[in-house]
Amino acid sequence: MSKKSVAYGKFVRYFWKRPKLAKEILKLGIKLELARRRVVANIKNDFASWVDSVALSIVSSAFEGGKIALVNLFFPVEIMAGFNLKCVSAEGLAGMLAAMHLEDLALNRAEAMGISKNTCSFHRAGLGLNLLKMVSNAKVVAATNALCDGNVPIFKTIAQIHGLDPLIVDVPRTFDQSSVHSVSQQLEGIVHELENELNQSFNYSKFEEQLKIESEIFGTLRELYPKLCENPVGLHLYQHVNLLYALHVRPDVHMLKAVRALRKQLDSNAPTFKKRFLWMHLSPYYDNVLNDIFSKDSQYSVVASELSWDWLNWKIDVAHPFKCLAEKILSNPLLGDVETRAKFALRLAFDFKVDGVIHFNHFGCKQSSGSVEILKNAFDEVRIPFLSLDGDCVDHTSASFEQYKTRIQAFLEMIG
Amino acid sequence: MIVYNCPLVPFEFFHALKVPFRRIRPNSIEFQKLHPNVCSFCRSAVCSVEPNDVLVWVDSCDSMRRAYDFLKKTNRSFYLHVPVKNDKVVLRAFADELRKLWEKLKETFNREVPVSELEETHSWFLESSKNLEKALFEDPYKAKELFESLSNQEWIGSTKKDTLKVLLVGSWVSEELVKFIEDSGACVLNATCSGPYALLSDIQMKSNVFESIASRILSKKLVCGRFSSDRKLSELVKSFEPSAVVLHTAKFCDFYHFDGQILEKLKVPFVSVEENFSSGGFEQTKTRIGALLESLKRFSKPALNFSYFIGIDSGSTSTKLVAIDRSGNILLQEILKTGADPKESAKRLLMKSSQELKISHEDVFVVATGYGRDAIDFAQERVTEITCHAIGVSYLYENVGTIIDIGGQDSKVIRLEDGKVVDFVMNDKCAAGTGRFLEIVASILETPIEALGEESLKSKQELNISSVCAVFAESEIISLRSKGYHKQDIIRAAHEAIARRIYAMYQRVKGRPPIVLTGGVALNKGLKWALEKLMGVELIVPKNPITTGALGAALIGLQQKT
Ligand code: SF4
Ligand code: SF4
Numbered sequence: 019m020s021k022k023s024v025a026y027g028k029f030v031r032y033f034w035k036r037p038k039l040a041k042e043i044l045k046l047g048i049k050l051e052l053a054r055r056r057v058v059a060n061i062k063n064d065f066a067s068w069v070d071s072v073a074l075s076i077v078s079s080a081f082e083g084g085k086i087a088l089v090n091l092f093f094p095v096e097i098m099a100g101f102n103l104k105c106v107s108a109e110g111l112a113g114m115l116a117a118m119h120l121e122d123l124a125l126n127r128a129e130a131m132g133i134s135k136n137t138c139s140f141h142r143a144g145l146g147l148n149l150l151k152m153v154s155n156a157k158v159v160a161a162t163n164a165l166c167d168g169n170v171p172i173f174k175t176i177a178q179i180h181g182l183d184p185l186i187v188d189v190p191r192t193f194d195q196s197s198v199h200s201v202s203q204q205l206e207g208i209v210h211e212l213e214n215e216l217n218q219s220f221n222y223s224k225f226e227e228q229l230k231i232e233s234e235i236f237g238t239l240r241e242l243y244p245k246l247c248e249n250p251v252g253l254h255l256y257q258h259v260n261l262l263y264a265l266h267v268r269p270d271v272h273m274l275k276a277v278r279a280l281r282k283q284l285d286s287n288a289p290t291f292k293k294r295f296l297w298m299h300l301s302p303y304y305d306n307v308l309n310d311i312f313s314k315d316s317q318y319s320v321v322a323s324e325l326s327w328d329w330l331n332w333k334i335d336v337a338h339p340f341k342c343l344a345e346k347i348l349s350n351p352l353l354g355d356v357e358t359r360a361k362f363a364l365r366l367a368f369d370f371k372v373d374g375v376i377h378f379n380h381f382g383c384k385q386s387s388g389s390v391e392i393l394k395n396a397f398d399e400v401r402i403p404f405l406s407l408d409g410d411c412v413d414h415t416s417a418s419f420e421q422y423k424t425r426i427q428a429f430l431e432m433i434g
Numbered sequence: 435m436i437v438y439n440c441p442l443v444p445f446e447f448f449h450a451l452k453v454p455f456r457r458i459r460p461n462s463i464e465f466q467k468l469h470p471n472v473c474s475f476c477r478s479a480v481c482s483v484e485p486n487d488v489l490v491w492v493d494s495c496d497s498m499r500r501a502y503d504f505l506k507k508t509n510r511s512f513y514l515h516v517p518v519k520n521d522k523v524v525l526r527a528f529a530d531e532l533r534k535l536w537e538k539l540k541e542t543f544n545r546e547v548p549v550s551e552l553e554e555t556h557s558w559f560l561e562s563s564k565n566l567e568k569a570l571f572e573d574p575y576k577a578k579e580l581f582e583s584l585s586n587q588e589w590i591g592s593t594k595k596d597t598l599k600v601l602l603v604g605s606w607v608s609e610e611l612v613k614f615i616e617d618s619g620a621c622v623l624n625a626t627c628s629g630p631y632a633l634l635s636d637i638q639m640k641s642n643v644f645e646s647i648a649s650r651i652l653s654k655k656l657v658c659g660r661f662s663s664d665r666k667l668s669e670l671v672k673s674f675e676p677s678a679v680v681l682h683t684a685k686f687c688d689f690y691h692f693d694g695q696i697l698e699k700l701k702v703p704f705v706s707v708e709e710n711f712s713s714g715g716f717e718q719t720k721t722r723i724g725a726l727l728e729s730l731k732r733f734s735k736p737a738l739n740f741s742y743f744i745g746i747d748s749g750s751t752s753t754k755l756v757a758i759d760r761s762g763n764i765l766l767q768e769i770l771k772t773g774a775d776p777k778e779s780a781k782r783l784l785m786k787s788s789q790e791l792k793i794s795h796e797d798v799f800v801v802a803t804g805y806g807r808d809a810i811d812f813a814q815e816r817v818t819e820i821t822c823h824a825i826g827v828s829y830l831y832e833n834v835g836t837i838i839d840i841g842g843q844d845s846k847v848i849r850l851e852d853g854k855v856v857d858f859v860m861n862d863k864c865a866a867g868t869g870r871f872l873e874i875v876a877s878i879l880e881t882p883i884e885a886l887g888e889e890s891l892k893s894k895q896e897l898n899i900s901s902v903c904a905v906f907a908e909s910e911i912i913s914l915r916s917k918g919y920h921k922q923d924i925i926r927a928a929h930e931a932i933a934r935r936i937y938a939m940y941q942r943v944k945g946r947p948p949i950v951l952t953g954g955v956a957l958n959k960g961l962k963w964a965l966e967k968l969m970g971v972e973l974i975v976p977k978n979p980i981t982t983g984a985l986g987a988a989l990i991g992l993q994q995k996t
Contacts, residue, residue, distance in 0.1 A: 119900075126938045132694030134708055136686050163518050166496050168688040170518050170662050175692055186662040188517040188524050190531075191493060200527035207523060356503040379469060384686060387469035388500025406469075415900045415934075420909035 020117075024305055027118025034123065041152060045081040048114075052078045059275070065283055066257055066314075068276030073260035076268050077114040079104040080153050087158035088148075088176060090169045091266045092350070093187070094162075094343045096232070097205060100225035101212055103158060107267045108144030108176065111153070113259065113303035115143055116412045121304075124150060125413060138382040139412035141172045148176045157216065160185035160208070164347055166385045185211065191355070193348040201344035226336055232269045233334040238277040240330060245284050247369040250321035252289040255301055255312040258323035262300075265326060292317035293433060296367050298324045298377040298393070299386045304414040307423045311430075318430060322370045324363060328352055356389040360396040367402055374403040374433050376426075381410040405429045436539075437487040439479070439501075440494040441632040442516045442658070444532055444647050445584060448490075450555040451545045455490075457587050458482045460606070460711045467504055473497035474711040475606050475684035483509060488542065490535070492516050495660055497686065512538055519662040520652040528652065529644040536644070553643045559584065560639060560650065567634050567655075570623065571673070581630040590628045596621035598730060601676035602629065603656075603667065604683045604690040611682070614720055618727045623674050626682060631656050631670070659689025667696045677730050679704035680723055684711055703730065717805060718844075718860060725820035729855050740799040744787065745826075745987025746780050747819060748772060748806030751842030751869070751954070753779045756984040757787055757798075762829070762992060765791055767981045776806030784812075801987040817990055819983045820848055820858050826986030827950050828853035830976055836945035838936060838965070838973070839983075840955035842869040847939040849946070857943040867935035869955045871907070875928045878911050879921050886925050890960030893926035895919070900931075907931060926960060933964040940969065947971045952979040 026047050033040040055071035079086050087103040089095060095105040115121040124146030125139060131149060133142055147153065159182050161173035170186060177184035187204050190197040209220050253261070264273055297320045301308060312320045328350050335342040347353070351362035367375055375397055379387040390406045397404040407425055409417045436448055436455035448455040460478035468477050476497035483489065489511035493499045505511055514535055517524040540547060562580055569577035578589040590609050591602075598620035602612075606628040615622050625631035634655040640646035656670055657663050671679070679697055683690045685708055697704045705726040707719040742765070747754040749772060757766040770783050780802070788795065802813035803822040810816070819839075827837050828850065837848040845867045848858040861867050876883040897919055899910050907928065914924050940949075949971060955961055956979035966973055976982060 122934070122938075126941055129938055130941045130944070131691075132706055132942075133691045134683065134685075134688075136708070137688050137691070141688070167518065167660055168496070171659055171689055171692050174662055174664075175695075184662060186519050188519050188662075190515045190517075190527065191499070191513075192515070196527055196530055200523055203523045207521070355506075356500070379471060382471060382686065382688075384472045384496040384500060387471040388497060389503060390469050391467045392503055415931075418909050420913055 021305060023117045024119050027120045030118065031120060031123075037150070041081070044152075048074065048078050048081055059272075063275070063279050065251055065276050065280040066253055068272055068279055069257060069261045069264050072264040072268050072270065072272045072276065073110070075272070076106055076110050076263060080106045080111060080155070083155055085157045086153075086155055087160055088153065088156045088173075088180075089159075089267070090161040090165075090173065091263075092162050092164040092189075092347065093160050094205065094347060095267055095269075096225060096228045096339075096343060097209060097212075098158065098160075099228035100209070100220045100222065101158075101216060101218060102221065102224065105267050106153070106156075107263065108148075108172070109140045110263050110267060111147055112140045112143035112412050113263075115147065116302070116304045116414060119304060119414060121412050122415065124152075136382055138166070138168055138380065139410055139416075140380075141168050143412050145172055145176060148179045156180045156182070158182065158185065158212065160187075162187040162189050162347065164189040164350065164353055166383065183215075187347070189347055189353065191353060193345075193354070197348055198341060198344045201347060202340040205340045205343055225339060228269075229334055229336050229339055229342070231271060231274055233336065235265075235269050235273050235277050236329060236332060236334065238281060242277070242280060242284060243330065243369075246280075247371070249284065250291075250294065250319070250370060251280065251283060252291075252314045252319060254314045255297070255309050255320050256303065257314070258297060258320055258326060259301055259303055262323060262325040265329070289319075291319040291321070293373040293430070294319060294321045294370060296320070296322050296324065296363065296370060296372045296375045298363060298375060299383070300325070300380055300411045301378050302409060302411045302414070302417060304412075306414070306417070307419045308426065311423070311426055320376075321372060322366050324366065325352075327366060328362075356392045359389060360393050363393065364396060364400065367397070367400075372402065374405065374429065376405045376407055376429070378411070379406060379408045381408070381413070381416060403429065403433050435484075435487050436490055437483055438490045438492070439498055440492045441585060441587075441627055442492045442494055442651055443490055443514070444535070444651065445633075446552060446556045446559050446647055447536055447539055448586075449559070450547050450552045451539060451543055453539075453543050453545075455586050457585070460608070464711075465501070465504070468497075468501060471686060472500060473684050473686040474709070475687065476501055478711040479606075480505065485509065488512075490514065490539075494658070495687070495689070510542070516651060518660055525645060525648050525652060529642065529648040532648055533644045549643060556643055556647055556650075557639055560637070563633050563635070566630055570630060577630055581633065584633055587628070589630075591624035591630065592616060592621040594621055598678075598727070599623065599674065599676045600727075601671065601674055601679045602626050602682055603670075603679060603693055604659075604681050605687045606684065607682050611716070611719065611723075615680070615723060615727070618724060619731065620677070620727060623676070625656055625670060627658060632658070659692065665693065665696065667693060668700055671697075671700050671702055676702065678702070678726050680726070681706040682719075683708050685709065721805075721818045721820065722858075722860065725818040725855065725858065728817055728821045740797060740991070742791070742793050742798045743988045743991035744784065744798050744800045745822065745984040745989070745991065746783065746800060746802050746804075746810060746813065747822065747981070747984035747987060748776045748780055748802060748804040748810060749819075749841055749983075750805050750844070752980070753783055753804075753806070754981045754984040755780075755783045755787055756981050756988045757791060758985075758988045758992060760992070762989065764985065767978055767984070769980060772806065777809040777811070780806070780810045781812070799991040801991045803983055803987040815990065817987060820846065820855060820860075822983045822986030822990065823952065824848055824850055824853065824855045824986065825989050826982035826984070827952065827976070829985065829989055830982070831948065831950060831974060833948065834950050835947050836940065836943070836949045837982075838940065838945075838949060838951050838953075840868060840932075840936065840951070840953040840961075842873075842954055844868055845936060845939070845953070845955075847936065847943050847945060849943040859939045859942050861935070861939065867932050867939070869953075871932055872928070872955065872958070872961075874908055875911060875925060878908060879915070879924060881921065881925070884957075886929075887957070887959035887961065889922050890925040890929050891963060893920070893922040895923045897923045897927040898930075899924075899927040926964070929958070929961045929964040930968070932961060933968045936965060937968050948974060950974045950976065952976060952982045954980050956980075
């Protein structure tokens with residue numbers, strides 16, 4: 019997201035006609051940056067630095083050569099821990115390309131396959147970079163239709179590229195006993211399928227270990243939630259994206275360090291902000307004016323992002339792991355009707371005492387943008403200012419920085 | 435009245451309950467409360483819901499889910515989750531959902547229907563859909579009858595047979611599109627969700643009727659694009675043996691673009707069209723399909739006795755005319771602004787040329803092309819500009835690999851093999867990558883449009899305009915200007931932005947050199963330079979790049995003579 023990433027992207031692009039070399043350069047850059055972020059995290063030992071390093075470690079796995087599972091943001095990654103597979107999310111990879119302004123290469127590749135420019139650019143770029151053979155070590159391709167159903171054909175096609183059968187979890191839209199039963203059985207089925215396909219038995223203790231780590235991560239976040247609501251931690255807007263990726267795709271020991279650091283941080287002096295905002299859905303991952311407006315040091319701060327708290331109420335029960343994973347997916351407030359989502363967003367808005375809410379309508383995302391009118395009404399009713407902002411999280415060429423700026427500034431002026 | 439949104443519903447319930455039912459259908463209005471990112475078919479079709487309708491709504495896609503959020507506030511409604519995969523676990527869960535829905539509907543409509551009756555209805559449904567499948571290939575009239583009785587949906591497809599057969603796949607198609615294809619001399623099998631194929635599945639009746647209905651819905655012969663199982667398009671293509679396939683998707687429907695790959699492997703001629711149901715009119719769709727059908731048909735009318743052949747290319751900005759004689763010599767080339775009435779401009783141009791050449795109307799064969807071709811009713815033949823450009827350019831140069839045509843309002847990239855069109859793309863209804871974009875640049879920078887090319891070649895500094903969307907780019911240009919950057923550098927950056935857009939289209943058709951650049955914008959040296967730099971090849975620009983389409987049209991007339 020920084021100017022540095024863009025400059026590095028330019029360098030990689032220079033070698034693009036020699037894909038192997040370009041990939042090596044990309045890999046090297048990510049490796050060095052990850053090493054840097056790890057050092058910073060160890061030295062500073064603060065929440066944001068750990069989150070930044072975990073977020074990068076996700077995409078880094080795609081290039082390290084170890085076995086990975088390509089998943090979407092809402093796939094229960096815990097399962098892959100039992101197979102010793104690191105999860106990499108296609109959305110995260112798309113974001114990485116966007117940060118370096120290289121997304122057009124992947125988007126064009128997908129377009130060359132006939133995928134419409136009107137399809138969500140996370141999906142297009144995710145597919146495109148697989149078509150470009152940038153990910154070579156995927157052993158599993160798995161997705162759910164939980165948040166959006168465009169995942170199914172995209173992951174099906176990505177699996178084909180890797181010569182694999184896609185693993186799809188069908189998630190019903192209501193949380194009830196029969197849905198929990200169906201999802202947990204599907205998850206168990208996937209474990210058996212993978213045992214056969216990978217010729218490897220499922221390591222229950224690793225699986226349990228992962229659940230225990232998450233139990234502490236989410237438990238700590240739940241415990242700190244009231245304090246955080248009072249004194250939110252200062253994060254750049256893009257760090258909220260890092261946080262949601264880390265929590266969804268790699269809730270590992272480093273994330274544990276992040277939340278432990280957060281506990282300490284909260285005891286020390288908290289920053290004060292002039293105005294507080296709730297961010298809904300995602301935000302652009304490339305260097306852009308929104309990151310300047312909502313920077314860590316700005317008076318205007320995004321204090322909560324919807325997708326970082328969607329599993330706030332999930333309680334982990336290690337004794338019934340599949341059932342509890344099913345509950346994790348099904349209890350997500352973004353899964354069902356818009357009222358549930360609105361209720362959840364209102365709660366975040368009240369708890370964090372926000373002055374305004376910004377909903378980012380990522381181009382081509384139907385599930386999220388389709389709700390915006392009802393969400394706006396919900397916030398209008400409680401007199402919390404709401405801005406519906408159109409743009410694209412991945413494709414920096416189909417966004418107008420000037421328009422972002424004008425709209426946000428007008429919104430800030432309106433709030434006063 | 436029950437209103438349903440998608441053929442994944444349990445039709446058996448509606449029949450067994452004997453409640454009238456119908457499907458939503460698009461019309462020219464759109465549901466404004468749904469953000470424009472939502473599928474255009476859905477935004478338009480939900481407007482057909484009336485206040486008293488009872489809805490049975492399937493979560494076939496995100497757009498339909500979001501529409502339901504609104505509809506359930508105004509209508510009595512029932513929601514049904516249809517799984518995206520088909521295995522024992524989800525089948526059982528789905529059957530359970532169906533059973534619950536059955537009970538709720540019985541209660542709502544106050545009907546005491548025993549399960550045995552539902553079983554009978556289900557077995558009738560299976561039997562009829564088998565007959566429907568047979569009738570599709572043998573007796574389209576009967577197929578129409580069966581389809582309408584099963585789904586209460588109006589038949590959208592052909593009832594006639596023809597030697598030229600077009601298979602329609604993808605999302606909902608309209609009668610209008612079917613009619614257009616039929617008028618072009620082909621018959622249609624509609625395998626989209628508005629057609630009969632959506633009702634066929636491959637199952638045997640099971641002992642539990644809810645499981646059996648669940649299985650029917652999940653095991654369709656051609657599953658829709660939302661499912662994780664493969665779409666067995668190749669089987670359909672094998673049995674129907676279409677001359678061509680139209681892959682039709684709704685704007686913002688993510689499911690069907692992937693069919694292109696299957697069709698490519700099957701080596702069946704096809705074209706992808708994306709329809710914006712909200713905007714009405716489908717000129718681009720017609721052009722694309724027309725071009726595909728033209729490439730299949732031979733222009734072989736009986737020998738005619740004409741001495742002169744005139745091609746008129748009626749574009750959105752200008753109308754072009756080329757006249758040739760029986761030996762193919764170019765006698766005249768004329769250009770006129772199209773203005774508000776394309777027919778009138780074409781007529782004026784034709785009269786002027788006839789006078790100049792001193793030829794009488796009886797001696798002239800006229801072929802019309804371009805957006806306005808349908809309005810030119812005095813032309814003996816109408817052909818799309820895709821085919822005309824291909825023929826015109828191939829006449830001027832041998833072995834052309836790709837044509838890049840950048841016009842005032844649209845641009846297209848056409849790949850040729852042995853002078854024949856093998857693939858093409860046209861840009862969407864936006865200014866990106868067209869002359870319109872340059873007009874905007876010219877006006878902001880107060881530079882005459884003809885001077886843009888020369889000016890940009892004087893540029894000394896590389897700048898970046900990241901957006902290709904004219905509206906966004908406009909604000910970027912203004913901001914660069916206010917930061918004090920030189921005009922020449924900004925113009926160059928604008929050319930580079932268009933070049934990127936065109937290059938993406940070039941990659942999409944898997945273009946290859948030699949490349950000929952045509953259209954009004956081909957005269958812009960700065961853009962040519964930017965394209966060449968990006969693509970790493972030299973582009974050929976004909977002496978008169980604006981009239982190649984009209985030349986092709988004239989040549990088509992000449993071909994008809996022989
Ligand atoms: S942005 Fe929307 S459409 Fe895209 S992957 Fe996320 S939820 Fe799906
Ligand atoms: S066309 Fe596609 S996106 Fe639109 S309603 Fe149908 S399935 Fe949904």
